[in-house]
Amino acid sequence: MDLGSNRQQTVLAVLLLEPNRGVTIGRLVEAVYGDNPPNTSRSQVQICISAMRRLFAKHGEPGIITTQSTAYALKADLESIDSHRFQRLTAEARRARESGEFEDAVRVYREALALWRGPALEGIESRFVQSSAGRLAENRITANEDCLQLELDLGNHHELVSELTTLVDEYPLRERLRGQLMVALYRSGRQVEALQVYRTARRTMIEELGIEPNEQLQQLEYAILTSDDRLAAPPAATRPALVVDPPPAAVPQPNPPPAPPQAPAVSVPRLLPTDIADFTGRSKQVEEIRQHLLLAAEDRTRYAVPIIGIIGKAGTGKSTIAVHSAHGIADLYADGQLYADLHGGASRPISPMHVLERFLRALGVAGNAIPESLDERAEMYRGLLADRRMLVVLDDAYSEGQVTPLLPGESRCAVVVTSRGRLAGLPGTVHVEVDVFDLQQSIELLSRIAGADRVQAEMESAAQLAELCGKLPLALRIAGARLSARPHWSIEQLAGRLEDETRRLDELKHGEMGIRASISLTYESTPDDARRLFRRLAILDFSVFSAWVSAALLDRPLYETQDLLDDLADAQLIETTGIGHGVHSQYRFHDLIRVFARERLAAEETAAERRAALGRVLGGLLFLAEAAHRNEYGDDHSQIHSGATRWPLPDKLVSQLVSAPLNWYERERLTLVAGIRQAAQAGFAELSWDLAISAVTLFESRAYFDDWRDTHEIALAASRTADDVRGQAAMLYSLSSLHITEQRYSEARANLDAALTLFEDLPDDLGVALVIRNLALLDRMVGRFDEARDYYERALEIFQRTGDRIAAAYVMNSLAQLRLEHDDLEGARALLADALRLAREGGSRRVEAQVLHRTGSTLLRAGDAGQAQEIFEQALTVVREMGDRTGEAYALQGLGLARLRTGAHEAADAALRQALVLAATTNHRLAEARIKVGLGELALARRHPEEGLPHLREALMLFNRMNASMLEAEALSLVADAYQASGDPEAAREALTEALALCDRMDSPAGRQLCERITERLKSARHT
Secondary structure, eight states, X not given: OOOOSHHHHHHHHHHHHSTTSOEEHHHHHHHHHTTOOOTTHHHHHHHHHHHHHHHHHHTTOTTSEEEETTEEEEOOOGGGSHHHHHHHHHHHHHXXXXXXXXXXXXXXXXXXXXXXXXXXXXXXXXXXXXXXXXXXXXXXXXXXHHHHHHHHHTTOHHHHHHHHHHHHHHOTTOHHHHHHHHHHHHHTTOHHHHHHHHHHHHHHHHHXXXXXXXXHHHHHHHHHHTTOGGGSOOOGGGOOSOOOSOGGGGSOOSXXXXXXXXXXXXXXXXXXXXXXXXXXXXXXXXXXXXXXXXXXXXXXXXXXXXXXXXXXXXXXOHHHHHHXXXXXXXXXXTTOXXXXXXXXXXXXXXXXXXXXXXXXXHTTOOGGGSOSSHHHHHHHHHHHHTTOOOEEEEEEEOOHHHHGGGOOSSTTSEEEEEESSOOTTSTTOEEEEOOOOOHHHHHHHHHHHHOXXXXXXXXXXXXXXXXXXXXXXXXXXXXXXXXXXXXXXXXXXXXXXXXXXXXXXXXXXETTEEHHHHHHHHHHHSOHHHHHHHHHHTTOOOSSEETHHHHHHHTSOHHHHHHHHHHHHHTTSSEEOSOOOGGGOEXXXXXXXXXXXXXXXXXXXXXXXXXXXXHHHHHHHHHHHHHHHHHHHSOOTTOOOOOOOOOOOOHHHHHHHSSSHHHHHHHTHHHHHHHHHHHHHTTOHHHHHHHHHHHHHHHHHTTOHHHHHHHHHHHHHHHHHTTOHHHHHHHHHHHHHHHHHTTOHHHHHHHHHHHHHHHHHTTOHHHHHHHHHHHHHHHHHTTOHHHHHHHHHHHHHHHHHHTOHHHHHHHXXXXXXXXXXXXXXXXXXXXXXHHHHHHHHHTOHHHHHHHHHHHHHHHHHTTOHHHHHHHHHHHHHHHHHHTOHHHHHHHHHHHHHHHHHTTOHHHHHHHHHHHHHHHHHHTOHHHXXXXXHHHHHHHHHTTOHHHHHHHHHHHHHHHHHHTOHHHHHHHHHHHHHHHHHTTOHHHHHHHHHHHHHGGGGOOSHHHHHHHHHHHHHHHHHHHO
C-alpha cells in the first residue's frame, strides 16, 4: 500500500504509536512540523487524515480512523500492531524467566524479536516519531540482550557467537553485548579472540567517549586472563536460574570493596509549594497535562518516564501552572511529590548535584550515605524511585543537562519541567506552550485580586491596564496587588502611571514581585553578544523583524547573528512569529520585554552606536527593496533614488530573500512603513523618501493606498525639513500616481506641476520624464490627445536616450492607446509589438502584462476575438505568477470579453465575476466599471437585458465620477440597447440623447465616430 507523502506517513505513525487513543491535532502538528508550524498546519494535518481515510476505505477499512473531540484515534486490534505484540511477548518472556521457565522464555523472546524487519519507522523525518523509534529500538536491543543472556546460561554459547559478533558491530558501545560475546568466545575455547574483543572495546570507547570500559567488563577481562573457573558453562543440572548481568559480576576482586550500606527506609516526601488560591484561566493547558499523565499512568506497556515540558517567556505563569497541575494529579502519585526550583534564569543555575542531595535527603538518605559523584547520586536516586509512583516537578530549568540526572528510571513516575526555552534534547517530552492571557482572562485575574466590583465599575480602564501589562500574568498579578494594597486608587490612575513607558517597569513592582527582576534574570544569563543584539533590537520601531536585521544591527554576517537570535528566542527574550522559515523567519518582542530592552539600550549603548546601527538597518532595508524592485520590473532605470548609504547584504542571501519580490514586500510591509517613519524621525531624510518610493512596488500592486499616502506625506515633510529638493519632487511625483489611481485628477495635476518645476530646476531629466508621462496620462483621460501625444513623445525620447527599456515600453504602450483613440489599429499594433519586445528584453513581467492586455484589447477592436483570447490568457498567466491582483482583474476582464465575443457565455460569465471580486478587493474603480460594462454586454447577448441594466447603471456612475466621457458614452449606448430589448424605446432614446450630450468632450477620431453612430441611432429611433 502506498501511504502517500512524508506528512501522511508521519501522521499515520503517530496514530499507530498510540492506537485506540485520541491524539490531539496539536500533537500531530508538532510531529509533522516540529517547532515552526506554518499557519496552515492544522488544515494540512486534517487533509492528511482525510487522505488516509480514503486510502483505508479503498482497502476495506473505512472506519479505522475516528474523530474524538479535537483528537483522532486509529482503531485497531493491538495484536495486529507489531510494536504492541512485541511489548506483550517480551513481558510474557520476562514472566517466564522469573518463573524459572528459561527455555520457554527464550522461545517467546525469539518470537518477539522475529517481528523486527529493520529499523522502526525508518525514513520518517519527524523528531517526534524518531524519538519514539529510538525508544522502540532501545527496547528491542534490551530484549535481545536478555534473550542472549538466557541462552548463555542454558549453555548455547557456540550458537550465539555469530549473532553476538553481528550485534557488537551494530552496537559498538553497548558493553553488555561485548561482555556476552567475550563469555561466548571463551566458553567456545577461543580465549585469545575473547581478549581481543575487550581490547577493541577499550580502544573504541576511549576514541569515541574518552572513557575506560566499565568495571564489570574490566573484571571480565581479568577473569578470562586467569581462566576463572566460574566462567565455564555450568552443567545442565546445575544451571543458575538466571544472571541478567554478565557473569563477571560474580568474579572476586583482588581487593573487594566494602559492602554498601543498607538501603534506607524510603520516606514519602511532599515538597510541592502551596497552590495558588486565585489561579485563573489555563484550563486547556492544565487539562492537557492531566490527560497525558492519566494515560501514562494507565499504560502498562510503557517503559519511558512521561515528561511534560511547560514552555513560555518570563512572567507567563509557567510555575503557577506546574504547581497547580501537580496538586490536581497528586493522587496519582501517592508515593510522594518532589519539587525543585532550578533557577534557570539566574547567572548560576542550581547544579543537579545539589538538587539530588536535597531529593535524597527527602527520600530518607542520611547525609553520610549520600555519594560524592553526580552519577552515583543519580543511580541511588533512580534506585529509590524504582517501583514507586512519584511526581517530580522541576521548575525553571536552564538546559537538558540540568534535568537529565534528575529523571527517574521507571515509567511509574512522571516529571513536569518548566523552562523558558524548549528542551528538545529530552526525548518524548510533551511540550505545553504557555503564552500571555487574552483580554477576558486578564480581566478575570485583575478581578480576583483587586475585586470584581471595582473592576466592573471601571471596565474600560481595566482593559487599558491589561493592554499596558501586555496581558502578562505576572504583570497583571502585580498590578492587581498594587490596586488591592491601595483601595483609594482608581484603575484609571494606575493605568495612567503605566502609560509612561520609561516608568512602566518601575510601576510594575510590588513587594518581592517585579517584572524587571524577572526579565533581568534571563537577560543576565545570556552571552554578551546576545545581550548586545537584544538591546539593539530595541532601537527599531518594527512590530516584527526579519532575521537579516540582526546582521545589520551588529555589522556581522547573518550566520553568526542567526545563532544569537536563536539564543534570544530560546531564552524567551524574543519570540518567533510562526510566519516564515529559514532566511524568512520573523521575530518580535513582547511589549514589556521591549520596554526592558530599551532601558538596557539607553544604559549600555551610546547615541552614536544607536544611530549607526539604525542607519545600517535602514540602509539594508533600502538595499533589499531596490533588489526586489529590480526583480519585479526587470531593471531599475525609471526609479528615482537618493544618495543615501546602502548596507549591502551578500548576493546569495539577497537572492533567497527577494526571489519572489512581491512576497518579500508583503512580508516586510509593516517594516517598510515603520522604517520610513523612523528614518524621518531620526533625520535620515534621503533614506525615508527613497524607501517610500521603493515601497510603491507593493503599495500599487496590492492596493495599500493608505500606506502609500501616509509614508509619502511623512517622507515629504522630512524632505522639506532637510531642504532636500530631489526628495520633495520625488514624493510629489509619486503622490500624483496615487491620486491618478484613486481618480483624484485635480490633486494629481497640482502635484505634477509642482514636481515638474522642481525637477526642471535641479535639473533632472529622469524626474522630468516621469512627471510628463503622468501628465500625458491625465491629458489623454480628459480627451486632450494632442497634448498627451506631445508629452509621451518627449518622455519617450528621454527614456530611449538613457537606455531605459522598461520605461520606453510603458510609454509605447500608452502611445498605442492614443493610436486606438484615433482608430489607427495598425499603428497601435506596431507600437505594441515594439513595447512587448522591450518589456521582455528588460525582464519586466508587469509591463509585459500591461502590453499584452492592450494588445488583446486592440485585437478585440479589430474583431479577432479568438486571437485576443490567447493574448489575454498569456497576460493572466503573467499577473498570477506575480501575485498582481489588480492586473489579474484586468486580464480576466479582457478574457471575459473575448469569450463573450466568441459565444462562450458561461466561461465569459465566470471570468467577469471573478474579475469583479478582485477589482472590489483592490478598490480599483476603473477596472470595476469596465467589468460591469462587460457583464451588461453579456446579459444582452444572453437576451436578459433586465439583468444587465443594474451593472450598466453602476458603470455609468463610476465613469461619470472619473470624467471618462468616452467610456461613459459607450456604456450609455449599451444601456440604450438594453432598454430597446426590454421593450422601452422611450428610455432607449433618452440614453442615446444623454450619450450624444457627451460628444462635445470627445476630440478624437474614435470619439467622433462613436458620436456619429449614436447620432444615426438616435435619428432612427425618433423616426421609428
